[in-house]
Amino acid sequence: MTLADYRKIKPEEATPETPHGPGAHAHPGALEYVQIGVVLAVITAIEVGLYYIDLSHSLLVVMLIGLSALKFSLVVLWFMHLKFDNRLFSQLFVGGFLLALTIFMVALATLHGKLV
Amino acid sequence: MDHAVVSGHQFETSTGIDNRKLLMWVFLASECLFFGSLIAAYLLYRDRSVQGPYPDDLFDIPFTSVSAFVLLMSSVSMVLALASIQRGDRRGLQIWLFTTAALGILFISGQAYEFTEFYHHGLTLDRNLFGTTFFVLTGFHGAHVTVGILILLSLFVMTLQGKITQSESLHIELAGLYWHFVDIVWIVIFTLIYLIQP
Numbered sequence A: 001m002t003l004a005d006y007r008k009i010k011p012e013e014a015t016p017e018t019p020h021g022p023g024a025h026a027h028p029g030a031l032e033y034v035q036i037g038v039v040l041a042v043i044t045a046i047e048v049g050l051y052y053i054d055l056s057h058s059l060l061v062v063m064l065i066g067l068s069a070l071k072f073s074l075v076v077l078w079f080m081h082l083k084f085d086n087r088l089f090s091q092l093f094v095g096g097f098l099l100a101l102t103i104f105m106v107a108l109a110t111l112h113g114k115l116v
Numbered sequence B: 001m002d003h004a005v006v007s008g009h010q011f012e013t014s015t016g017i018d019n020r021k022l023l024m025w026v027f028l029a030s031e032c033l034f035f036g037s038l039i040a041a042y043l044l045y046r047d048r049s050v051q052g053p054y055p056d057d058l059f060d061i062p063f064t065s066v067s068a069f070v071l072l073m074s075s076v077s078m079v080l081a082l083a084s085i086q087r088g089d090r091r092g093l094q095i096w097l098f099t100t101a102a103l104g105i106l107f108i109s110g111q112a113y114e115f116t117e118f119y120h121h122g123l124t125l126d127r128n129l130f131g132t133t134f135f136v137l138t139g140f141h142g143a144h145v146t147v148g149i150l151i152l153l154s155l156f157v158m159t160l161q162g163k164i165t166q167s168e169s170l171h172i173e174l175a176g177l178y179w180h181f182v183d184i185v186w187i188v189i190f191t192l193i194y195l196i197q198p
Helices: A003-007 A030-052 A057-079 A087-110 B019-045 B061-086 B090-120 B129-160 B170-195
Strands: B002-006 B009-013
Touching (some): A030 A057, A057 B061, B019 B170, B090 B170, B129 B170
């Protein structure tokens, strides 16, 4: 991405709802936030329910990690507004997250740790 | 130079993005590495203890599930606080900020209770590798939550004094980013540490 891409919105176009520099979009309203909150609560309930169901360990792990990743993404994209804000923020955060994930996996592999 | 228009002020930046928000995201990216290392350390050492107690002996999943739910709902109230100030609703901002801080205090109280219970069952920081890595990981997370609560209460007092207006919503947004990050760290901890047992 070039510097010019960050400048798609002129400064005078920014409002309290879009105060995040060039390339940003309006944030969702309160109703949408509440809907996301309900979805997060339901996913948490499903996670806990799965814990008590007699599933094979590997299937349980895959499902729990998948649901956790979904919750993580919903919070980051909607509540932290990465879906709506300038892409530079996404690049910074995803960069840090992937670096952390790499170190995490290398540490586990090197020291013969187990994820599950 | 482009201008970033935030909080009623204009700043000249090369990207047109407010530097304070950019700094917060850089900080959160670095925090990923911090917590990633602590989680990796826990997973490496949790089942290498030569003496108990072990995770299976101590974890109370129903209790921790309620704690996780409380922190998740605090994220909802936090983002509702931001939505309130962005539409100029100062009363709504006060209510949701206070709600978020209260839920945070409830979460940290639950963690204090959990730590106390574990201590009474013989788990200490130097008892075994599980105790060391567990307390360091969840303790640092709890410290982050505590800092977040202090920030929220400070903002709440500032709103009561009329020091935060609609044009200064960035203050709330930055606090929200920090708070949501603390929440997503717990989402990961809850799954990898509590729900998934070796």
